[in-house]
Amino acid sequence: MSHVASVHGAVEPAESPLTPESWGKLGMWIFLAGDAVGFGTLLAGYGMMRATSGDWPSPYEVLGINLTAAMTFLLICSSVTMVKGLEWLGKGDKGRAKAYLFYTALGGAIFVSLQAYEWSHLIHRGLLINGNPWGASLFGTSFFLVTGFHGLHVTAGVIYLLAMVRVVANRPQPAASYNAVEIAGLYWHFVDLVWIMVFTFMYLL
Amino acid sequence: MATAEHKHPNYMAIFWFLAILTVVEIAVIYMPLAKFTIGVLLCALALGKAALVAMYFMHLRFEARTLGMIAVVPLLIATLLIFVLLPDGFAVMKRTVGVKPAATEPAKH
Numbered sequence: 001m002s003h004v005a006s007v008h009g010a011v012e013p014a015e016s017p018l019t020p021e022s023w024g025k026l027g028m029w030i031f032l033a034g035d036a037v038g039f040g041t042l043l044a045g046y047g048m049m050r051a052t053s054g055d056w057p058s059p060y061e062v063l064g065i066n067l068t069a070a071m072t073f074l075l076i077c078s079s080v081t082m083v084k085g086l087e088w089l090g091k092g093d094k095g096r097a098k099a100y101l102f103y104t105a106l107g108g109a110i111f112v113s114l115q116a117y118e119w120s121h122l123i124h125r126g127l128l129i130n131g132n133p134w135g136a137s138l139f140g141t142s143f144f145l146v147t148g149f150h151g152l153h154v155t156a157g158v159i160y161l162l163a164m165v166r167v168v169a170n171r172p173q174p175a176a177s178y179n180a181v182e183i184a185g186l187y188w189h190f191v192d193l194v195w196i197m198v199f200t201f202m203y204l205l
Numbered sequence: 206m207a208t209a210e211h212k213h214p215n216y217m218a219i220f221w222f223l224a225i226l227t228v229v230e231i232a233v234i235y236m237p238l239a240k241f242t243i244g245v246l247l248c249a250l251a252l253g254k255a256a257l258v259a260m261y262f263m264h265l266r267f268e269a270r271t272l273g274m275i276a277v278v279p280l281l282i283a284t285l286l287i288f289v290l291l292p293d294g295f296a297v298m299k300r301t302v303g304v305k306p307a308a309t310e311p312a313k314h
Contacts (some may be wrong), residue, residue, distance in 0.1 A: 011283075019268065036280075037282050040286065043283065048290040051294060064227060065231065073224065073227065190263070198250070202235050
C-alpha cells in the first residue's frame with residue numbers, strides 16, 4: 001500500500017476515508033447504489049404504468065402471495081445465515097463460516113427454484129410477457145422484467161457466495177478472507193432488501 | 206485488514222422484527238381499510254424493513270455517515286423519478302379515461 005502511494009505521490013490516499021477496512025467495500029457500496037437506481041427506475045416505471053392503466057389486474061389476486069411470502073421469509077433467513085457466517089469468520093471459525101455461507105447460497109438457490117416454479121405456473125395460467133387474461137398486457141411484461149431482473153441478481157449472488165466458500169477454504173488465516181466475505185454479504189443483503197421492495201410493490205400493493 | 210471491530214448487533218432480534226413486519230404486511234392487505242391507507246401502510250412497512258436490513262445486516266449504522274449518504278441517494282433518485290414521470294402519466298391518463306369511460310374507477314379520490 002505505502003509502496004504504491006510513494007510511487008504515485010499524492011494521487012490517492014492508501015486508505016479509503018469512508019470504509020477504512022478496504023476500498024473494495026466502498027466500491028461495492030457504490031455499485032449497489034447504482035444497482036439500486038436500476039431497480040428504482042424499474043419500480044417507478046411500474047408504478048407509473050399501473051397508475052395510468054385503466055385495467056390493471058389486482059396483483060395479489062392474480063399472482064397469489066402464499067408462495068411469495070414463503071420466498072420472502074426464505075430470503076430473510078438467508079440474510080441471517082449470511083451475518084452468522086461473517087460472525088463466525090470474525091471469531092476465527094472457518095468451518096462454521098463456510099457452512100453458513102453454504103446455507104446462504106442454498107437459500108438463494110431454493111429461492112430461484114421456487115421462482116422458476118412460480119413462473120411456469122403463472123405462464124401455464126396465461127400470464128405472458130405480451131398479454132394475459134386479466135387485463136393490461138404491461139402487467140405481465142413488468143412482472144417478468146422486474147422479478148426476472150431480481151432473480152438474475154439472486155442467481156449471481158449464489159455463484160458469488162459459492163466462490164466465497166472457496167476463498168474462505170483456500171486462505172489459511174480466517175482474517176484474510178473477512179473483508180471479502182463482508183463485501184459479498186453487502187451484495188447479498190442488498191438482494192434481500194430489493195426483494196422486500198419488489199414483494200411489497202408488485203405483489204401486495 | 207483489521208479483523209473488523211464491528212459491534213455485532215443482535216441479529217436474531219432483527220430477524221424477528223423482519224419476520225413480524227412481513228406478517229403485518231400480509232395482514233394489512235386483508236384489512237377493511239381504504240386502498241390509499243393500505244398503500245401508505247405498505248410503503249411505510251417496506252421502507253422500515255429495508256432500513257432494518259441496511260442499518261443492521263449491512264452495518265450501515267456502524268459506518269461513516271457519508272457512506273449512508275451514498276446509500277440514500279438511490280432512494281432520492283427513485284422518488285424524483287416518480288415526479289419526472291408524472292407529466293407523462295397525466296397525459297396517458299387523460300387519453301385512457303377518454304377511451305374507457307369510467308369503467309373501473311368510481312369518481313372518488
